[in-house]
Amino acid sequence: MDLRQLRTFRAVAELGSLSKASDRLRIAQPALSRQIKLLEHDLRTPLFIRHGRGMVVTEAGRMLFERTAGLMRQLEQAREDVLAASGAPSGRVVVGMVPTISGGLAGLVAQRVVELYPQVALRIFDAYGGFLIDLIHRGEIDMAVVYGPATQLHLNVETLRSDDLFAIAAPGQGISQLGSASFSDIAKRPLILPSHPHGLRALAEHAAAAADLTLHIPVEADSFQALVDIVAAGVGCTFLPYYAVRRHVEQGLLEAVPVSPPLSRQVVLALPSRQGSSAAVQVVADIVRAETRLL
Numbered sequence: 001m002d003l004r005q006l007r008t009f010r011a012v013a014e015l016g017s018l019s020k021a022s023d024r025l026r027i028a029q030p031a032l033s034r035q036i037k038l039l040e041h042d043l044r045t046p047l048f049i050r051h052g053r054g055m056v057v058t059e060a061g062r063m064l065f066e067r068t069a070g071l072m073r074q075l076e077q078a079r080e081d082v083l084a085a086s087g088a089p090s091g092r093v094v095v096g097m098v099p100t101i102s103g104g105l106a107g108l109v110a111q112r113v114v115e116l117y118p119q120v121a122l123r124i125f126d127a128y129g130g131f132l133i134d135l136i137h138r139g140e141i142d143m144a145v146v147y148g149p150a151t152q153l154h155l156n157v158e159t160l161r162s163d164d165l166f167a168i169a170a171p172g173q174g175i176s177q178l179g180s181a182s183f184s185d186i187a188k189r190p191l192i193l194p195s196h197p198h199g200l201r202a203l204a205e206h207a208a209a210a211a212d213l214t215l216h217i218p219v220e221a222d223s224f225q226a227l228v229d230i231v232a233a234g235v236g237c238t239f240l241p242y243y244a245v246r247r248h249v250e251q252g253l254l255e256a257v258p259v260s261p262p263l264s265r266q267v268v269l270a271l272p273s274r275q276g277s278s279a280a281v282q283v284v285a286d287i288v289r290a291e292t293r294l295l
Contacts, residue, residue: 006039009061013057096125103243105145130198147265149266183260190216192220192238224244269288
């Protein structure tokens with residue numbers, strides 16, 4: 001295997017066709033096809049199933065794609081470090097955020113990175129914490145803003161802040177008149193929560209067990225937008241930090257009141273446990289730290 005073959009293989013695997021990979025890499029299709037065939041010959045196994053609409057990875061191809069993700073990121077990082085040694089930080093930085101944080105944080109981080117480090121190519125996407133942690137372990141992302149406790153994550157982690165969760169409901173559900181809502185009162189209502197093993201679900205169930213309550217969860221929602229839409233439709237209540245739904249509250253779509261006693265969770269910045277992050281990753285991490293603490 002050589003780097004050109006791996007780069008070609010990963011582009012075709014991601015895009016599902018030689019023509020699209022040719023456009024991305026700006027290399028003629030016959031040359032890409034030859035590199036794939038050489039790689040398959042070297043590994044003595046087919047990496048793709050060819051059909052009229054494109055190419056799909058085989059099981060061996062899927063394994064190669066997963067195993068080389070971290071390697072390719074490290075090689076990109078080494079190149080970026082050498083280029084940055086004589087100038088401003090540059091290169092690609094991938095940041096994952098849990099959905100309840102990204103709505104308030106992503107825009108702030110992107111704005112600061114573009115203003116201060118225009119040579120950094122930033123990618124931000126949201127997903128639930130367990131998936132993001134797995135991507136860090138596999139070397140596919142550079143950092144993630146997730147929920148703790150930090151001691152449960154086998155990574156380079158630091159606690160940035162503690163979020164107090166609010167009880168969230170649709171207008172007309174009777175929570176707006178409350179200065180604060182007890183967890184027990186809200187927990188007796190129908191709740192809309194993510195499925196296991198998402199952190200918000202675990203936090204609510206832990207608090208319910210401590211109060212000797214059984215939660216009634218008629219609908220599970222693993223998408224943040226779906227969770228908000230279902231609550232706004234009046235199906236049930238949920239628990240979220242206020243900044244995650246501030247715009248919905250201001251638009252009159254949701255109501256929010258603090259929970260008493262406070263229901264809190266840690267906001268954690270997680271990075272790979274290996275040392276040697278690029279200069280671009282370090283400056284983006286500094287911006288993430290600062291903006292998260294200001295949320």
